[in-house]
Amino acid sequence: MQTMNPSSFPKLPILLKPFLLSLFLSLFFLAFLASHSYSPLLRLRTALQTHTIPPSRAGNGGASLRIRPGYSSYNAYIERQLNKTLNPKLRKIWTTRDWDRKIRVFARFFQSLKQRNLIFNYSKALSIGARAGQEVAAMKLVGVSDSVGIDLVPCPPLVMKGDFHAQPFENQTFDFEFSNVFDHALYPWKFVGEIERTLKHGGVCVLHVAVLRRADKYSANDLYSVQPLVELFKESELLEVSKVDAFGLDTEVVFRKKKKIENS
Numbered sequence: 001m002q003t004m005n006p007s008s009f010p011k012l013p014i015l016l017k018p019f020l021l022s023l024f025l026s027l028f029f030l031a032f033l034a035s036h037s038y039s040p041l042l043r044l045r046t047a048l049q050t051h052t053i054p055p056s057r058a059g060n061g062g063a064s065l066r067i068r069p070g071y072s073s074y075n076a077y078i079e080r081q082l083n084k085t086l087n088p089k090l091r092k093i094w095t096t097r098d099w100d101r102k103i104r105v106f107a108r109f110f111q112s113l114k115q116r117n118l119i120f121n122y123s124k125a126l127s128i129g130a131r132a133g134q135e136v137a138a139m140k141l142v143g144v145s146d147s148v149g150i151d152l153v154p155c156p157p158l159v160m161k162g163d164f165h166a167q168p169f170e171n172q173t174f175d176f177e178f179s180n181v182f183d184h185a186l187y188p189w190k191f192v193g194e195i196e197r198t199l200k201h202g203g204v205c206v207l208h209v210a211v212l213r214r215a216d217k218y219s220a221n222d223l224y225s226v227q228p229l230v231e232l233f234k235e236s237e238l239l240e241v242s243k244v245d246a247f248g249l250d251t252e253v254v255f256r257k258k259k260k261i262e263n264s
Helices: 016-036 040-050 074-085 088-095 099-115 134-141 188-198 227-232
Strands: 065-067 125-128 147-151 159-161 174-179 199-209 221-223 236-246 249-257
Touching (some): 088 099, 099 134, 125 134, 134 147, 174 188, 188 199, 188 227, 199 236
Parallel strands (some): 125 147, 147 159
Antiparallel strands (some): 236 249
């Protein structure tokens, strides 16, 4: 093979040589990166990153709890929630066709909680966002007789009027609180803060939430992992996280409020 004599190349201007050298080094560096970007370790790392919740779905900064926009005021939010709660067709369904079925399903949930020593017959219990009161009826059915619900629209005798952003109860009132309407909270930190305020030390809170699927059009927030709940429950410890099939909700999260440390 015939070799080229370097002296046969045309001489380059002095100022052009550093430019060509830097261009050559840049191309070499890019080729090096490309050849290593498909290494098995880097591919695995990339796969893990790309399978997290996209920022476009999770909200600002890729957060796991996104507040839905569109409410001009708190009154506007309340009016939208009342549109669902006062819907005559829905209320008829809740109190007739769905009544017995939902009580049976909720009774199974609460019976399971009793078997796990999370709620007892003597527990003073609250259902948050109870609508027509199926959850309350189910708790009474399994023996938790001192039970009540709150909702924006009362439904006596099981449900009294109350806003879950400002519960109408004294501090440390309940041994047990349950809710499946966390997604309807415009201010999740107030929702959780009121639970911890009204829950006794050592008391248990159980939430049914949607993590794997989006909730309905009346929801005020979207939850993409359990971690935001752990951060919101500042006075409680996480006990359990499990899958559940609960009327469109897929995850059961259990917290226990930390017991008060007595001054020695």
